[in-house]
Amino acid sequence: MRIGLLTESGIPYVGGDAGSWCDRLVRGLGQHEFDLYPLSRGERQEAEGRLPLPSQVTRVRTAPPRSPGRDGVVYGRRARRRFAECYADLVAALCAPASGDVPAEGRADVPGEASTGEADRFAGALYALAELARDEGGLTGALRSETAVHVLERACRAPGAPRPAHEARVPELLAMAAHLERALRPLSLDWYEDDRLGAVDLCHAASGGAAALAGLLARHFLGVPLLVTEYGARLRAYYLTDARTSPPVRSLLAAFHGRLAAETYRQASVITSGDAQVRRWQERCGAPRHKIRTVHPGLAAAPFAEVGEAPERGDPDTLVWVGRVAPAKDLVSLLHAFARVRAQEPGTRLRIVGGPSGPEGAAYLAHCKTLAARLFPAEAAGPRTAGGNPVSFEETGGPDLPSPADAYAAGAVTVLSSVVEEFPVSLAEAMLCGRATVSTDAGAVPEVLGGTGLVVPPRDPRALARACVALLRDPERRARLGAAARARALELFTAERNIAAFHGIYLEIVSHTPVRRVVLDAAGAPLPFGAPAEAHVPGRWAHAAARGRGTPGWAADAPARAAAPAPAAEGAR
Template sequence: MRIGLLTEGGYPHVSGDARLWCDRLVRGLAQHEFDVYALSRSERQEDEGWIPLPSQVVRVRTAPLWTAEEDRAVVGDGRAYGRRARRRFAECYGELAGVLCAGAPGEASAEAPAAEADRFANALYGLAELAREEGGLVGALRSEAAVRALERACRAPGAPRTAHEARVPDLLAVAAHLERALRPLSLDWYEDDGLGSVDLCHAASGGAAALTGLLARHFFGVPLLVTEYGVQLRSHYLAAATESSPAVRSLLAAFHGRLAAEIYRQADCITPGNAHARRWQERCGADRTKLRTVYPGMDAGPFAEVGESPELAEPDTLVWVGRVEPTKDLVSLLHAFAEVRELRKGEPGAPRTRLRIVGAPSGAEGAAYLTHCRVLAAQLFPDEAEGPHAVGDNPVSFEEIGGPDAPTLADAYASGAVIVLSSVVEGFPIGLVEAMLCGRATVSTDVGAVVEVIGGTGLVVPPRNPRALAEACVALLRDAERRERLGAAARARALELFTVEQNVAAFHGIYLEIVSRCPVPRVVLDDSGEPQPFAVPAEACVPGRWTDAATRVVARGGPSWAAGPPVRATLSAPATGAAR
């Protein structure tokens, strides 16, 4: 079958979200063909190019979500709309704005009346149809008419108080955000030779990527699969917390909540990456019967040697691995380590416990946080941090992968008797799975999907509680037999649930299930352009010699398995909105 893989800010670009997971999925499903539809987030991301693509990627089409202000009038938006088009836009956009001002601000669409959800859907698809007819809506979405429609909705009776208080700068900010969020409506992907030719759309995230699949379903009836390893709506809420205006936060929360609910309502299957994401999706309106948890797949190969050699661990060493940023709460970890040193003072042999912090800072904020942590470590351990032998005697070391003591990620985990995770915010803890594949005992804070991943093979403590973290670490440092037992159980659990093979097999089964249950209705035409009823037998989708005749059918817009060998697009330099 042919899969339309929909991505935002990731695959096939060298950097970005879910790049590695998408690449492993595509390479693991060589029996299928993939058309990749990628939305880029920055000019730098496009300039970095693509990763090498396997032969099953038939074509790639890209479009930017980052264009500069002066370049936003694209494809069909440089010309004036006719009176009828302007009237239709005003009606649809006004309806959309009205829905955003209905009910409590930020209220989850699952609890809103069904009529409001239908109003939002009708407005969204009305704008999509107008964009398809007019060649784009970018100019209209940034126009004065759009701002005035938002203003009327905010001033209407029954609108929330925060919306009533919206001022002109707030309305301009909301209009600009909606234009970016609705930019997929103006793409030229929704044609018979575009998303109309695939058998299934697989969105690698919610938001803009899933919106393109939503439109493919609306125009062509293509089934939609949505995978979220990090819930897009939750990410928006966290990012919007920094907005200065309550009106902007209220209106944008309403829009993203409604969009997420519509995506979940129309999707044929939704695959959260863990129970934490699943609860978010259910709260935002996802039907429980559509949800199938599929854990992210990790490559166990690099950790195999370490996982089978528990004796490599240094018995008095704690190791933390990850990106250095405030959400990892290394401050609590350092205070906990000071407690560990205090608790172990009276033990026989005076063990010299060490803490290795292995990881690079994430951006400017991460670099500032790393500096703060270094200063704190010097303050907590002044005797060891000063003097002619300060570097060698300091029990806390800050390192990066590739250094002399940690040349690889597996080496970093190998040195630890106990691996520690101290985060206050965490989605799916990839680092924890890596530690489990290495057969190491772990102590983690109870955030995100940690408990679900650990499953009883490690110790879990409350976040922001250095004393509890220290006591759990000491309990494992004092008991080598328990560490070995927990590490072996953790490795077995990771190999069973969190490998690439498990992930690929799960999606292969889901693809077949969706296509068999929701085939795309297409009309096969003969040479004269007349419909050919029953031209494609049901057996055409089943591999075997009886399908040879079916594959010789001349199909225009027909099922991909009946259209003969595909015409493979030439892959060259990135081209906005076009196959390459």
């Protein structure tokens, strides 16, 4: 079959948020064809390059970043009036109070609590704006116009609007309008045609938000079934957003993404979550339980096989932390805990392996190095030396730690100290390496470990130190926990299991979806039974159906499709 994979800065870009698992998925399903529709972050991401793609990728169509107000579309009077009416309905649905109690300040309504009427109003306004963008050639300029700001202001000042929205000032209204314009950019794309997303058998959105919105519009305009995968709760991120963002802006963003999530879940054929925590958020936002499947992120097990099969490898007196340095990882508590560990086990070392995550992470890393120097004044908190440093800050890629597997192998116990965590990839990697682990009870950590490691409360250095000392003093227990952790990771968290799960979901969705394509003969007349239901199944009937295809959509991407073996590709589709 032919899959339209919708990503937000993911594959084919290097270092995209969803790039790794999407790349493994595409490469692992060689019997299918993939059309990639990535939403680009901008020129910088384009300059970083793209991943080499396998032959089953038949098309890559990127959404270029638009300059605000420069889409070249000029609305007439009737179109301006139509936009004002549709946009007013959209923002009124965002500013409407939930049924029941008025939400607390700084917190937007949870869509699951909203009335059906407001949900329908939001969906109707969203599709009406999409149809307007399709008729007029774009929506960017209208969304950044003064009309949009005035409509937004009226909605925020309306009776019953949430208090944060009601108190919004002019700078906050402008910021709200800018955020909504960015969130609604998929409405202005030219993807929703028969020879683009209309040519795929199903759309797979690799995340919520903008990627899911593009799939939602393909479902609305073209009837293409939609699969939504979320390895993190997008709405949760807006509740926990940076405190520097004002409450009115946070309120509006959370309301928009909540309403969008509810409509996406309502229209999707299947919804997948990476863990139980994301599943709970999905259900809270209105996702029907019968649509949700849990598909854990798949990791490549081969790079960790050598370390996992040699559990005795590693310094028995070393703790290892691996990840991207950020405040949510709470390395401060880890350093305080390590000071307690050193008091009981003076020969113990701590190796912190990982680079900073953005400017905030760089500042936090500098703070942690300063704290380490203060906690251990006799030894500078720098690279590990022959004389022995209790704490070292390192990155993989050097001669000492050439790969993440070598980082986990450097110690006897792997530590995770986060206060906020989604799916803990570093913890799953440590399990594949057969390491005993001490982790804080954050996010999906207990679900991932399943009893194969020690779990302590977050922000509790005393408990963290006690668990680390217990494992450092008991090598037999470390070996038992490490073996159990590796067996669990190989059973649940490998790329092969992830790929097999999605392959089954693809077949499930297509089996309930009628063939939508109208096949034309050489004269341009409809060809009855030109695309029968069996066209989804490899075999001679699929090849016969393929020979009758004459729609513009199939001819448009002929050069890209020529790279793949024709018989296998046609049969798979």
